[in-house]
Amino acid sequence: MKRKIDLMVFDLDGTLAETGRDLARSINFMRRKLGLPNLSEEEIKSFVGDGVKELVVRSLGEKGELYDKAIEIFLDHYRSHLLDSTYLHPGVEECLEHFREKRKVVLSNKRQEFVEKIISAFNLQSYFVEIIGGDKCPFMKPNPRLVVPLLEKYSVHPERAVIIGDGINDILLAKRAGMISCAYLNGLTKREKLLDLKADYYCDSLREIKDFFL
Template sequence: MRKIRTGGLRRDMKAVEMMIFDFDGTLVNSGDDLVSSVNHTLNRLDLPVLPKENIIGFIGDGVQKLIERSLGDAFPEHFEEAMSIFTAYYTEHMLDTTDLYPGVKDILEHFRDKKKIIITNKRYAFTVQITNSLHLTHHFDEIIGVDSRTYRKPDRRLIQPLLRQYGVSPEKAVVVGDGINDVLLAKNAGMISCAFLGGLGSREELLSSKPDYVCETLPELTRLFC
């Protein structure tokens, strides 16, 4: 069985030139604001609200899938109205409680000489509004939202142009994220996968996907990559 390397080990650090980060559940803890926005939407539609853990489990494939899954049997009848309600509410409340995970700014500064890109299944405008408010934007060479490209995670065609653009080989690039799509994106593109176990994603699902590396906290990245 292949050994998964963790942030607790200093040996066997991997040299990388590019770091690709997921957003929700990796750089920012945005779960509560997404949950409250979904339940506001369901309440406005006179539909039963959902437990937090259910909604958290729906996050990762973009807002359309989030709403579709949250509606359940009420999809697709209420989908368009739900999208409208959610978008209006989340636009006003996306920063009510959303904040950085511990160590994010230190990590980004530590790896300041690496190419760094955010790739998220969140809409670009939402992502940049949060990165601007939390003073993250300047750390990244690019921010790519679900509506920024034709392809979305985990399609390798999302990554290949970036590798060519920056002249980085796949084995010198790592994807760090809390979701199965992040691990699959790395695997599909021949890149290094690093699962963040302290985010919103399912720990069991991440470990079962057999990532190359795992970390419980983001500061552990300094002991995995150089």
């Protein structure tokens, strides 16, 4: 039986778009500039999800004293290369079109300028009532205070709102806010970690979501 919803909240990195390779390339460019060896793409992808500061800190490891220079190098490079290899996941446009009449929001811990640039590059902005990056609000996922203003603004009860994401923070946010959680299993987070969280719904493609909700 399909569940009725009034608000859909989508993650960006690893959910709507596969952004991991461009992030990894910019991180490794940063590391090389600092005289550090490359990290594997998979390791860098495991650092994604808590915003750019944590991504850079984790990528520096024990070289945290280089942070100020590192963040500048990373941001300058990523700003120019964030669309080199990034692409939409299969089924994204089909899903968004199917739910065109529903209120939809992009909610990411990624910087606002980068979120907007990626959404605009794929002409998705018309599907969303709001696009919210990690530096637009005082809170970040999985803090439930991040979504309270959205629920209040659109007069939506938490149990009629769903968060769709590939990250641990997406599922934790939904649970802490009393919202429906839907985990996308083909993103940046290893599926075993997502399965352990016992989300309300799981999907291998965003196309499947139209079978879950009304």
